[in-house]
Amino acid sequence: MDEVRYDDESDDELDHEDSPTIPARDAFRRFWPLTRGLRGRLMAVWLCTVVAALAETEAILLFSDLTDHALEKGSLSAFWEPAVKWLGVAVVGALVAYAGNSLAALLTERFVMRLREHVFDHVQQLPPHFFQRHRQGDLLSRLTSDIEAIETMVVSGLVGAASAAFSALFYAAAAFWLRWDLAAATFVLAPLFWLAARRFSGSIKDVSREGRVADGAITSVVEESLGNIVLTQAYDRRDAEKRRLHEEATAWFRASVRSTRLNEAYEQLVQVIETVCVLAVIGIGAWEISTGRMTLGQLLAFAAFLGYLYPPVRGLAQLGLTVTAATAGAERLIEILDVPPAVADPRHAVDTGRPDGTVEVRDVSFTYPGTDKAALTDLSFTVSPGELVIVTGPSGAGKSTVSKLLLRFYDPDAGELLLDGVPLRDLPLSRLRAYVTLLPQETLVLHDTVRANIACGRPGASEQAIVEAAKAADAHDFIVRLPDGYDTRVDPHSARLSGGQLQRLAIARAILRDAPVLVLDEPTTGLDSMAARRVVKPLRRLMTGRTTIMITHDLNLAPDADRILVVDRGRIVETGRHDELLARGGAYARLHRSQNNAVMDTGELRLPLFAEPPAPDTYEPYAQQGQGPEQWQPYPQQPHPEQQPHPQQPWPYVYEAPYGTVATSLSDGRPLFRDEAAPWPGI
Numbered sequence: 193m194d195e196v197r198y199d200d201e202s203d204d205e206l207d208h209e210d211s212p213t214i215p216a217r218d219a220f221r222r223f224w225p226l227t228r229g230l231r232g233r234l235m236a237v238w239l240c241t242v243v244a245a246l247a248e249t250e251a252i253l254l255f256s257d258l259t260d261h262a263l264e265k266g267s268l269s270a271f272w273e274p275a276v277k278w279l280g281v282a283v284v285g286a287l288v289a290y291a292g293n294s295l296a297a298l299l300t301e302r303f304v305m306r307l308r309e310h311v312f313d314h315v316q317q318l319p320p321h322f323f324q325r326h327r328q329g330d331l332l333s334r335l336t337s338d339i340e341a342i343e344t345m346v347v348s349g350l351v352g353a354a355s356a357a358f359s360a361l362f363y364a365a366a367a368f369w370l371r372w373d374l375a376a377a378t379f380v381l382a383p384l385f386w387l388a389a390r391r392f393s394g395s396i397k398d399v400s401r402e403g404r405v406a407d408g409a410i411t412s413v414v415e416e417s418l419g420n421i422v423l424t425q426a427y428d429r430r431d432a433e434k435r436r437l438h439e440e441a442t443a444w445f446r447a448s449v450r451s452t453r454l455n456e457a458y459e460q461l462v463q464v465i466e467t468v469c470v471l472a473v474i475g476i477g478a479w480e481i482s483t484g485r486m487t488l489g490q491l492l493a494f495a496a497f498l499g500y501l502y503p504p505v506r507g508l509a510q511l512g513l514t515v516t517a518a519t520a521g522a523e524r525l526i527e528i529l530d531v532p533p534a535v536a537d538p539r540h541a542v543d544t545g546r547p548d549g550t551v552e553v554r555d556v557s558f559t560y561p562g563t564d565k566a567a568l569t570d571l572s573f574t575v576s577p578g579e580l581v582i583v584t585g586p587s588g589a590g591k592s593t594v595s596k597l598l599l600r601f602y603d604p605d606a607g608e609l610l611l612d613g614v615p616l617r618d619l620p621l622s623r624l625r626a627y628v629t630l631l632p633q634e635t636l637v638l639h640d641t642v643r644a645n646i647a648c649g650r651p652g653a654s655e656q657a658i659v660e661a662a663k664a665a666d667a668h669d670f671i672v673r674l675p676d677g678y679d680t681r682v683d684p685h686s687a688r689l690s691g692g693q694l695q696r697l698a699i700a701r702a703i704l705r706d707a708p709v710l711v712l713d714e715p716t717t718g719l720d721s722m723a724a725r726r727v728v729k730p731l732r733r734l735m736t737g738r739t740t741i742m743i744t745h746d747l748n749l750a751p752d753a754d755r756i757l758v759v760d761r762g763r764i765v766e767t768g769r770h771d772e773l774l775a776r777g778g779a780y781a782r783l784h785r786s787q788n789n790a791v792m793d794t795g796e797l798r799l800p801l802f803a804e805p806p807a808p809d810t811y812e813p814y815a816q817q818g819q820g821p822e823q824w825q826p827y828p829q830q831p832h833p834e835q836q837p838h839p840q841q842p843w844p845y846v847y848e849a850p851y852g853t854v855a856t857s858l859s860d861g862r863p864l865f866r867d868e869a870a871p872w873p874g875i
């Protein structure tokens with residue numbers, strides 16, 4: 193489909209206030225290509241409308257014949273022939289109209305389906321930031337009611353316009369054929385219809401646009417409010433939410449009332465114009481009959497033609513207004529269609545088959561579209577097949593951005609990411625995402641059965657493979673205890689499964705996918721420590737034999753990593769193994785300390801990663817080298833200079849792991865990551 197770009201080219205903003213004004217003609221051209229394959233049937237519908245209009249014209253002429261020959265002369269014998277013809281014409285007209293309308297309905301629905309799929313497919317390719325920056329309710333409204341508006345413009349508009357135009361043409365031709373002078377006199381008044389439609393169209397388009405924006409806003413408020421119901425109830429925000437809805441509903445109410453008023457005013461004005469025309473015809477007709485130049489049958493037939501002629505003429509003008517209003521919907525959809533996908537399939541794709549899993553990130557820099565601060569700068573690292581690399585760092589450092597680039601949600605601005613030496617840009621997207629599996633930060637659940645939720649890792653997987661994946665993810669036991677076992681339906685907001693259980697479902701899905709490269713984004717975030725511990729074993733089974741890049745704050749898993757990358761402000765600031773980095777006593781050691789010492793957390797997190805080394809007398813841990821956690825010593829935490837400790841209330845004591853040792857268990861005795869002797873056999 194041709195891409196028509198409009199004034200606002202800013203790639204992803206859906207500007208509600210100043211929507212680009214697109215002429216109906218351009219909007220029509222934009223969506224016309226979607227009728228490809230339906231145009232033959234569209235022609236058939238037009239043909240039906242022509243035949244139906246001809247049948248009606250013939251029926252009116254037969255009515256004139258009946259009036260003049262049967263009614264005026266009171267002759268029954270003159271009745272039968274035109275009556276039978278009229279009946280025949282009516283039956284043919286009815287059959288053709290039925291066929292035409294049915295076909296038109298089929299066309300309409302097909303078009304709506306196509307358009308919806310086209311827009312939906314496009315939206316699915318849009319980059320993550322598009323969805324973060326736009327209200328879901330508004331997007332939903334665009335994908336539903338605005339799509340229907342476009343149908344009005346393209347298919348129903350065309351069918352309706354053709355039907356009205358043919359009917360008007362035939363009735364006008366018949367009126368001229370009956371009495372050209374009378375017809376000419378009445379047609380002088382026709383421009384009045386056009387003037388009336390012109391007068392109203394601008395206002396109707398404006399008010400339709402306002403209505404559509406308000407409609408999107410209402411859906412957004414309802415959607416956001418229901419999605420945040422716990423916040424609403426816990427903080428007693430009912431009144432605030434009601435106010436928000438009321439504001440949007442008031443905008444919609446105003447637009448809706450104004451739109452009804454405008455349409456009604458237009459309707460009534462047209463009625464008055466019609467009355468003027470009918471009176472003109474009756475007046476001229478009465479004068480013609482009085483002078484003997486016209487029969488009553490002719491006058492009645494003429495009046496009937498005018499009666500039939502006005503609805504299509506009015507319909508044409510009304511259609512203009514409907515199309516104008518629909519253009520407001522088209523604008524909103526075109527805005528979405530003009531947002532380009534962040535990445536596209538390569539023109540000449542390279543696919544060398546299942547890779548071993550060497551991941552290389554080479555001098556990568558990236559800034560999110562619409563921002564000016566780099567999220568990643570000159571990032572380089574390599575992960576060999578089967579290695580586990582942990583990417584850690586403070587919040588906002590750029591860790592999740594690495595995962596987005598590895599899955600190619602975005603391409604880097606500079607540098608390259610490679611899988612087995614092949615740039616990710618050269619791999620077909622579907623292959624790339626089959627080779628690199630993401631376990632995202634938030635647990636993603638389909639509104640479907642537990643089985644379908646696991647099976648979506650590998651569509652078409654056998655029941656046995658699904659169950660084995662569930663077992664490997666330690667999910668089988670809780671699944672079989674669910675009311676319908678694997679057939680239990682779950683949904684994203686289901687309270688049926690706990691966070692840890694959902695995460696194990698996600699792990700089962702990833703195990704089934706069996707990709708050589710895994711990207712785990714905070715696999716234990718949001719889980720309490722018990723739940724987090726329960727996912728460690730399944731995670732380990734998942735990681736066995738795969739290249740794994742784990743993005744995490746949770747450094748419990750760090751001793752197992754082949755390498756740890758500490759990222760801060762988009763750059764790698766430290767690299768090494770857990771013990772080396774601890775011994776170095778730099779950024780990683782501080783992160784590790786802040787995590788493992790709950791009491792110290794708040795104070796430590798406020799320390800910048802690159803603070804000057806503190807004075808030895810205040811910061812040096814009391815730890816004694818070479819001792820296990822049970823012997824770790826408390827040391828006093830540094831108070832803020834402005835806050836003096838209360839004489840009776842000492843500053844909290846925290847526990848510090850001695851640098852240069854490799855911890856084998858946590859300070860509370862919990863085992864660290866390596867707590868399972870034999871690796872889990874791959875599935």
Ligand SMILES: Nc1ncnc2c1ncn2[C@@H]1O[C@H](COP(=O)(O)OP(=O)(O)OP(=O)(O)O)[C@@H](O)[C@H]1O
Binds near residue numbers: 320561586587589591
């Ligand atoms: N969609 C986005 N649009 C614009 N900027 C973004 C977007 N997502 C992230 N950023 C910015 O990019 C930087 C890196 O973000 P990223 O999510 O990668 O950090 P992170 O290290 O994963 O943080 P966290 O640990 O809190 O998840 C941050 O400054 C963030 O504000």
